Amino acid sequence: MSLPHAILTSLAEKPGSGAELAQRFDKSIGYFWQATHQQIYRELARLEERGLIRSAAREATRGRKRDYAVLPAGLEELARWTVLAQDPLPVRDALLVRLRAVAVMRAGSAPGDTARAVMRAELARHRGLHEQQLSLYQGVEGDDFTAGSGAQAQNTPDLRLQRAVLRAGIMFEQAWVNWADETLPTLEH
Amino acid sequence: MSLPHAILTSLAEKPGSGAELAQRFDKSIGYFWQATHQQIYRELARLEERGLIRSAAREATRGRKRDYAVLPAGLEELARWTVLAQDPLPVRDALLVRLRAVAVMRAGSAPGDTARAVMRAELARHRGLHEQQLSLYQGVEGDDFTAGSGAQAQNTPDLRLQRAVLRAGIMFEQAWVNWADETLPTLEH
DNA sequence: AGTCTTTATGCAACTAGTTGCCTTAAGGAG
DNA sequence: CTCCTTAAGGCAACTAGTTGCATAAAGACT
Numbered sequence: 001m002s003l004p005h006a007i008l009t010s011l012a013e014k015p016g017s018g019a020e021l022a023q024r025f026d027k028s029i030g031y032f033w034q035a036t037h038q039q040i041y042r043e044l045a046r047l048e049e050r051g052l053i054r055s056a057a058r059e060a061t062r063g064r065k066r067d068y069a070v071l072p073a074g075l076e077e078l079a080r081w082t083v084l085a086q087d088p089l090p091v092r093d094a095l096l097v098r099l100r101a102v103a104v105m106r107a108g109s110a111p112g113d114t115a116r117a118v119m120r121a122e123l124a125r126h127r128g129l130h131e132q133q134l135s136l137y138q139g140v141e142g143d144d145f146t147a148g149s150g151a152q153a154q155n156t157p158d159l160r161l162q163r164a165v166l167r168a169g170i171m172f173e174q175a176w177v178n179w180a181d182e183t184l185p186t187l188e189h
Numbered sequence: 190m191s192l193p194h195a196i197l198t199s200l201a202e203k204p205g206s207g208a209e210l211a212q213r214f215d216k217s218i219g220y221f222w223q224a225t226h227q228q229i230y231r232e233l234a235r236l237e238e239r240g241l242i243r244s245a246a247r248e249a250t251r252g253r254k255r256d257y258a259v260l261p262a263g264l265e266e267l268a269r270w271t272v273l274a275q276d277p278l279p280v281r282d283a284l285l286v287r288l289r290a291v292a293v294m295r296a297g298s299a300p301g302d303t304a305r306a307v308m309r310a311e312l313a314r315h316r317g318l319h320e321q322q323l324s325l326y327q328g329v330e331g332d333d334f335t336a337g338s339g340a341q342a343q344n345t346p347d348l349r350l351q352r353a354v355l356r357a358g359i360m361f362e363q364a365w366v367n368w369a370d371e372t373l374p375t376l377e378h
Numbered sequence: 379a380g381t382c383t384t385t386a387t388g389c390a391a392c393t394a395g396t397t398g399c400c401t402t403a404a405g406g407a408g
Numbered sequence: 409c410t411c412c413t414t415a416a417g418g419c420a421a422c423t424a425g426t427t428g429c430a431t432a433a434a435g436a437c438t
């Protein structure tokens with residue numbers, strides 16, 4: 001279970017409120033472990049209860065904003081967790097299940113032909129989404145990991161590791177686009 | 190939610206008992222949508238209640254084996270579901286979260302250096318797992334999708350589509366291995 | 379001042395997935 | 409003919425994730 005540790009990591013990179021965290025989960029760390037604001041607020045409450053983070057109300061701001069920051073015990077927990085052996089999560093891809101479902105429908109039958117046409121469109125649509133994500137990642141790589149980039153504060157995270165994570169995103173999105181290009185002709189009649 | 194449809198698909202490919210389905214979920218369809226035997230039995234009960242599949246006790250067999258088969262209403266439901274637009278599930282990869290966690294630990298500090306060493310080993314281990322999965326897929330591709338393969342019964346699933354699904358597995362595992370090879374040097378000191 | 383909108387937080391109820399243990403029934407070993 | 413093992417099915421309790429809605433506080437609109 002990685003959500004509390006994803007939150008600890010994100011707070012260790014930069015403290016902030018629940019809403020700010022939720023925004024970061026819509027990009028950055030959330031590209032590899034997403035969460036809704038509900039999950040985030042619940043985890044923040046649990047983490048504070050366990051003494052791993054602390055919070056304080058922020059004045060002169062909208063809503064009831066609170067700032068969260070990691071405590072030393074939180075960093076220890078993070079260090080403890082990262083070194084545990086963990087197997088990769090199995091893949092879950094509904095589109096591949098759907099393709100197999102279409103494979104059992106007779107081509108030539110009405111539902112089979114409709115399904116094939118829809119899947120062709122879906123595949124093209126997904127290709128577009130993955131390509132978009134890909135160029136987003138490539139943009140980040142260009143912005144953050146080129147020669148004259150800033151971030152020379154004392155708490156600098158290891159840029160090489162951050163880049164490696166980004167590269168993973170790039171390679172998987174690229175693989176997805178390549179697969180779609182290879183597969184689309186199969187669905188053309 | 191794809192589990193009931195993954196089960197319908199699997200039963201449409203070939204009827205069988207809950208235990209047989211569970212075995213198929215450990216390979217084949219389960220490579221893209223896994224489930225435990227508990228989930229499978231529960232879903233089978235629900236699907237039968239909804240009138241999408243039927244079951245019959247099988248005699249002269251161990252345990253209380255029942256055979257399940259898809260009913261026409263089940264095929265209709267499957268056709269209905271496949272043509273719904275569905276966005277890709279976001280990626281969830283704990284190893285990438287862990288790498289970001291390591292990135293915020295100071296290299297040179299004891300926990301930071303330990304974590305880097307452990308992650309190097311973990312990355313190598315995961316690379317091995319993915320390479321194993323890759324050659325498994327490549328084996329299946331060689332066995333099932335070469336010239337003189339059997340399967341000419343009337344209910345033949347579309348082999349081109351089944352192959353496309355398998356190719357997705359191959360390309361993603363390959364991407365994983367490639368990324369690991371690119372990233373491992375970053376963790377060498 | 380009063381209403382409307384936006385931001386931030388949160389509760390409650392639900393669905394999905396996991397884990398540990400248990401029962402039923404057959405096959406085989408002594 | 410009992411005991412042990414294996415296969416098949418399942419209950420109960422738990423953890424994780426989702427959804428819909430509610431509340432609080434600040435700013436904008438009139």
